[in-house]
Amino acid sequence: MAEEKEWEETVEPKTDFGPPHYSIMMHPIIKKNYGKWSYHEVVRPGVIKRVSETGDVLYIVRFGTPRLVSVYTVRDICDIADKYSDGYLRFTSRHNVEFFLTDPEKIEPLISEVQEKLGFPCGGTWDATKGEYGLSNIVHTQGWVHCHTPATDASGIVKSVMDELYDYFTDHKLPALCRISLACCGNMCGAVHASDISMVGVHRKPPIIDDDAVRRTCEIPSTVAACPTGALKPDMKRKTVILDKDKCMYCGNCYTMCPGMPLFDPENDGVAILIAGKVSDARYPPQFSKVVVPWLPNNPPRWPEVVQTVKKILETWAAHAEKYERIAEWVDRIGWERFFEITGLEFSEKLIEDYARTPYLYTTFRTSAAFRW
Numbered sequence: 001m002a003e004e005k006e007w008e009e010t011v012e013p014k015t016d017f018g019p020p021h022y023s024i025m026m027h028p029i030i031k032k033n034y035g036k037w038s039y040h041e042v043v044r045p046g047v048i049k050r051v052s053e054t055g056d057v058l059y060i061v062r063f064g065t066p067r068l069v070s071v072y073t074v075r076d077i078c079d080i081a082d083k084y085s086d087g088y089l090r091f092t093s094r095h096n097v098e099f100f101l102t103d104p105e106k107i108e109p110l111i112s113e114v115q116e117k118l119g120f121p122c123g124g125t126w127d128a129t130k131g132e133y134g135l136s137n138i139v140h141t142q143g144w145v146h147c148h149t150p151a152t153d154a155s156g157i158v159k160s161v162m163d164e165l166y167d168y169f170t171d172h173k174l175p176a177l178c179r180i181s182l183a184c185c186g187n188m189c190g191a192v193h194a195s196d197i198s199m200v201g202v203h204r205k206p207p208i209i210d211d212d213a214v215r216r217t218c219e220i221p222s223t224v225a226a227c228p229t230g231a232l233k234p235d236m237k238r239k240t241v242i243l244d245k246d247k248c249m250y251c252g253n254c255y256t257m258c259p260g261m262p263l264f265d266p267e268n269d270g271v272a273i274l275i276a277g278k279v280s281d282a283r284y285p286p287q288f289s290k291v292v293v294p295w296l297p298n299n300p301p302r303w304p305e306v307v308q309t310v311k312k313i314l315e316t317w318a319a320h321a322e323k324y325e326r327i328a329e330w331v332d333r334i335g336w337e338r339f340f341e342i343t344g345l346e347f348s349e350k351l352i353e354d355y356a357r358t359p360y361l362y363t364t365f366r367t368s369a370a371f372r373w
């Protein structure tokens with residue numbers, strides 16, 4: 001009783017802003033056993049069995065989703081949750097959807113129904129005790145569907161990559177965790193700064209200033225202040241801005257402030273590949289991702305150049321890494337020279353870091369694959 005009261009007190013009072021308290025949507029078994037879980041085991045790829053000290057057992061069944069889904073798909077997902085999971089489900093931060101089962105007999109029928117109705121594969125898990133890892137879904141950003149500054153798409157390119165890496169999602173075939181992320185511009189909403197493999201949309205041309213649009217729609221001081229490199233200065237006589245192209249790094253910050261200076265370019269926009277980042281501090285400190293391919297073309301609808309590069313990096317690592325060795329640790333052991341040698345990726349001056357920083361950061365934040373002696 002005391003515990004129930006505690007939950008109720010946490011949930012109240014109701015307000016009209018912010019998300020509802022998470023406990024409201026918890027499966028009753030999870031709520032009842034909060035803080036009491038003893039252990040878990042992976043029954044098969046995509047299915048995790050969680051056992052509580054109270055004796056309760058819950059099976060969590062995980063499926064990959066395309067993230068952007070129609071309302072019809074959401075309704076189908078909810079119907080399946082009603083049928084198998086007492087009406088409860090949850091989305092993970094990497095766009096997997098999970099159902100909660102108390103009856104193990106329902107696992108196979110659930111997997112069959114989800115695959116038949118929705119086409120979502122079961123997987124995305126790993127068994128750390130055995131050192132067998134599956135690939136989780138790719139975390140990604142908005143892309144051409146929604147955002148205003150993308151240099152590449154998000155969902156389209158991620159779908160193409162995951163189609164190619166499908167078997168790694170549905171099975172445990174990797175030596176360690178591998179997090180793949182995509183951000184469609186340098187604002188990097190998609191965790192690409194610290195992922196094992198990252199795809200980042202890059203612009204390669206400065207914005208084109210439409211003086212008339214700037215005059216009519218933009219606030220000049222905030223547009224100038226938005227530029228991190230000081231490439232913009234006000235032209236108050238003409239009520240517009242002047243751009244120093246040599247200082248521009250094509251970040252798109254000014255376009256966020258001012259729609260009168262778009263920087264899209266179908267020919268020059270593309271995708272950079274970064275690797276060897278990680279957030280976890282297990283065995284090895286957290287690492288920033290480093291650029292290993294400066295630019296690949298936007299080639300929709302299937303982005304073959306990007307897909308093959310990501311696959312090559314993943315499979316080279318999987319073939320050469322030791323158990324539990326993430327990409328950052330693997331590269332650190334073999335060295336960047338060997339990495340470029342065995343992946344066959346080209347090392348160019350574009351990968352050499354020339355970003356000026358304070359000496360302290362220079363020696364501690366190694367962010368590129370640049371060779372330093």
Ligand code: SF4
Nearest residue numbers: 142147150184185189
């Ligand atoms: S990464 Fe850039 S383009 Fe993509 S959603 Fe974020 S701000 Fe928009």
Ligand code: SF4
Nearest residue numbers: 227248249251252254
């Ligand atoms: S794209 Fe970025 S660096 Fe270039 S002018 Fe705009 S804000 Fe400045």
